[in-house]
Amino acid sequence: MSLFRWKPEYAVGIKVIDDQHQILISLINKLHDAIESQFESASLESILEELFDYTRYHFTTEETLMAQYGYTEEKLTKHKKQHQLFIAELNSSQADIDKLTIEDAALIQEFLVNWLKNHILKVDTKLAEFLLNHDCIHDQQVEPYQVSDEDNASANQHQQIKEDAKKAASELSNQIHQLDPFKMTEAEVDQLKDLADQLTHLLEQL
Incomplete structure (x- = not known):
């Protein structure tokens, strides 16, 4: 385009x-x-x-x-x-x-x-x-948009949750790749992978 x-x-x-x-x-x-x-x-x-x-x-x-x-x-x-x-x-x-x-x-x-x-x-x-x-605009100025303290706090909290989720997902993924599958049961491997998928899904919802 x-x-x-x-x-x-x-x-x-x-x-x-x-x-x-x-x-x-x-x-x-x-x-x-x-x-x-x-x-x-x-x-x-x-x-x-x-x-x-x-x-x-x-x-x-x-x-x-x-x-x-x-x-x-x-x-x-x-x-x-x-x-x-x-x-x-x-x-x-x-x-x-x-x-x-x-x-x-x-x-x-x-x-x-x-x-x-x-x-x-x-x-x-x-x-x-x-x-x-209606002759509404004279100096053609508008007050800048002000974000409230509450909105700022909510946005900061959301960003912190997102960053924490990213970090947790990354750390868990690294741990899974470092595991020796010969020393773990298949059920334990599947459980860790399921946790990683849950963290990824949570991150996508943020």
Whole structure:
């Protein structure tokens, strides 16, 4: 798939939204470059996490503007629903991020490009029209998204659990490979392998 190039028709006229859309496009193109250069999995994981995190931040910006300037409840709900469905797709992709192939990454890129184009031209344009018609945006600034202490604590705890699970799975896997199968019963070997599978499954759910 070719690079996702910014076009004048993508501009909605609200600086903070247009700026963030251009950053999203640059991040999608960063993914494109990684695919073209036969990425390493660690590099892909880093790029996708950056892209997904910024997408969530961008959605928060739009939703802040909608709430701040009195976007109609019906339109706000529909707009947020699109965001929620998109985030669900991102979460699904992240669940198996360490197993993605080049083909998988290319499909993710195609999905991101098509979704963002459609969302800008059909949904964000309507939001921008409302904001401009109601003279809502003056300095075109929005308060940056602030993560609460509770959210930070939850995120840190989740990350620690994930790191602990990775470490435990790795250590157990190493132990299994170092075992002498001639000195263990078949049942003991199967039990250790089952424990390793359980840890791997737990990690995939985090």
